[in-house]
Amino acid sequence: MSNRYELPPVDFGSDLVRYAFEIERLRGNLGGGTTPARTLTELHALFRVVMSVISARIEGNRTTVYDALADIPAVASGRPATSDSLREITNILAGIDFIDTTDPARPLTHVLIRELHRITVDGLHREGDRTPGEYRANEVSINGSAHTPPSHVYVHAEMSELLDFANRDMPTHEQMLHAAIAHHRFVWIHPFTNGNGRVSRLFTYAMLRRNGFDSVPGYRAVNPTAVFGNDRDGYYAALEAADDLSPTGTVAWCEFFVRGLRHDLERLVQMQDFAFVMDELIDPAIDRLTTSGAATAAESAALKIAVRHGVVKAGDLEPALPGSPSQRSVTIRSLVERGILVHDERGPRFYRVSLARAPLGQFVIRQLDALGYLPRILKDDEPSGPA
Template sequence: MATDSELIIRAFELERLRGNFGVTATTPPEFLVSLHTLFQVLMSVVSARIEGNRTTIYEAIRAISEPDPSEGQREVDNIQKAMSFIDQMDPEGPLTHAIVRELHRISVDNLTREGDPNPGKYRGVDVEISKADHLPPSHLQVHAEMSDWLDFANRSLPTSQHMLHVAIAHHRFLWIHPFRNGNGRVSRLLSYAMLRRHGFVSPIGLRAVNPTAVFGNDRDGYYAALAAADNLTNQGTVEWCTFFVRGIHTDLERLSKLQDFDFVQNSLVGPAIDRLVASGGASLSEAYALRIAMQKILVRAGDLQPAFPGTASQRSIAIRGLLEKNLLAQERPGGRTYHLNLLGGRLGPLLVRQLDDLGYLPHILKDDAG
C-alpha cells in the first residue's frame, strides 16, 4: 500500500510540474535550444552506456565538431539520429509498426557489436534474454504481440494516467523483445516518443523530459524493477511503475530550473566560464566578453567594447580569437552577429562538469566527470 501511495502521490505531483512547465519561463529560446542539444548528447551517451558502451560525454561532445569513426561513437550518433527522427514526427500522430522498425533500423545501423543481422525487422527466431528468467514469446507471435502493443500505446487516456501508460508500455515492449538486438535502445526511444505525445515538451517544442536519465541514474534498479514486472502481476507492475514515475518526477524537477534564466546564468553557464578561465582556456577579458554574450544572447562587435577596449581593428582580432576557440559562433555564416557557443571548444565539457556539481548528471556517467 505504501508503494501504491507513493505512485499516486508522485503521479499527481508530476501533473502539477507539467502544468507549470513553460508558464513562467525566462530562459531565452536560443539558450534552450543549446541546452536541448547538450541534453540530447548526454541522453544518447546514457542509453549507449546502459548497453555497455564506454564512449564518454566529452568524446561525444567533441564529435559534434570533430567526427569520430569509432563504433562506440557511431552507436551514440545513431541514438541521436533516432531522437531527432522522433522530434520531427507529429507528436499527436500514432505509433506504427513502420515507426518502431525505423527507430530500430536507425539505432543499429552500421554497428557490429551492438548491431542486428536484420536492421528494421522483427526477429525471425526465438531468443533468450541474458541473465533474465523471462522467456520472450515465440517469434511467430511477435507481430501479433506488437500489434496489441501499438493498440495499447496509442490509446487516448486521462491525463492522470499518462505516466503509468508510458511505464507499462516500456515494460511490455521489453517483455515482447521484438528484435534480436537493440530492444533496450528502442524501448527508451519509444518511451520518449510517448511522453512527447502526452505533452511533455517545452514551450518551443523541445523535449522537456527524457526517460533515459531515469534509467541511467540507477541501472541495477532499472533492471530489477523491470524483472519484478515480468510475471505481469499487479504487485510487480506497481513496483516497476513506481520506479519509473519516481525517476521522471526527480528529472522534471531538475529540468524545470533551467527555465529560470537567472539560474542558468548564475548557477550553470557563469560558473562554467569561471572554470574556463581557471583552466587557462580563456583570458579575463575573453571571459568578460563571454558573459556579455551570455546576458545579451546576440551581440555585435560594439557590444563587446567593455571587454575589448581599443580600436575596432583590435576588437575584431579579439573576436576572431573567440571564434577560433569555438567559444563564440556567428549567428549565420559571414554575419557580424555572434552568440555564445555553449557546446564549442572547451566550454561544453565544463558545462557538463557544472551540471554534475548541480546533480543533473545521471549516476551512470559519474566516472566521466571525475
C-alpha cells in the same frame, strides 16, 4: 486487447499516485520561467548528447560524455565515426533527431519503430543487428533475466497490440503510467534481435512527446533515459519485477519510472530560472573554461555578456573587449574558430554562445555534475583535459 495493457489498480494514497500528481504540478510550471527559449534550446542540445551517452552506457558503452561532446561535431560534419562506440552514440542522437522532426500528434507505427531500430544499429558491429529495421525472425533470450520473450512468430501481433495501447488517448493523470507500462511491454516483447533497450528508450521518449512534453519550447529535454541512467541496477530490477505482468510487479515498475521522472522534472523546472542558470551553471562553467586556459579573462567576460544577450553583434562585446573594432573582430573570430561562439541564423555578423559543443559544453557538463544533475551512471566520467 489483452489485460496486460490495462492500468493496474492503484491505492489512491500510494507513493505512485503522489508522484503522478507531483509530475502534473511540475508540468504545469513548464514554460513560465525567465530563461530565454534560445538558452533552453542550447541546453536541450547538450542534454541530447548526455541522454545518448547514457542510453549507450546502459548497454556497456564506455565512451565518456566529454569525449562524445568533443567528437560528435566532426561526425556531424561528415567525417566517419572513429570507433564503433562513438557511432553507437551518434546513432542514438540520430534517433532523437528523427523523433524530434516527427509530428508528435501522429500515431506511433510499426514503420516508425522499425526505422528507429534501423537508425540505432546502423553500421555497428558489437551492438549491431544483421537485420536492421526488421523484427526478429528467431528466438532470443535476455542476458541476466529469467524472462523468455514471446516466440518470433508472435512478435508482429504483439507489437500491434502494444502500438494500439501506446496510441490511446489517456487522461492527463494517467499518462505517466501509460508511458511506463508501454516501455516495459516493449522490452518484454523484445521485438528485435539486438538494440531493444536503445529503441525502447527512444520509443518512450516519443510517447512522452505525444503526451504533451513537446508543446513548450526548450523542454524536449524531458527524456526518460535520465531516469534509467540514475539507477541502472534499479532499472533492470524494476523491469524484472514486472515481467510476470502481475498488477503488483507492474505497479512497482511504474513507481520506479514515475519517481525518477518527477525528480528529472524538478531539475528542469529549476532551469526556467535564468538567474539560477547563469549564477549556478553557465557563469561557473565559463570560469572553469578560463581557469583551464581555454579562454582569456576578457574572452570570459565577453561570453558572459553574449549569453545574457542571447545574440550579439561585435559592438555589444565592447565592454569586455575594448580597443579597435579590428582587434575585437580578431578575438571574436578566434572564439568562432574554437567553437565557443557560433554564427546565428540572422547573419554572419550575429553571434551566440554554443553551450552544447566542446570546449564550453564540457565545462557545462562538469558544472551540472557539481550541481548533482548528472545521473549516477556518468559519475566516473572524466574529461580528457583539465576541468
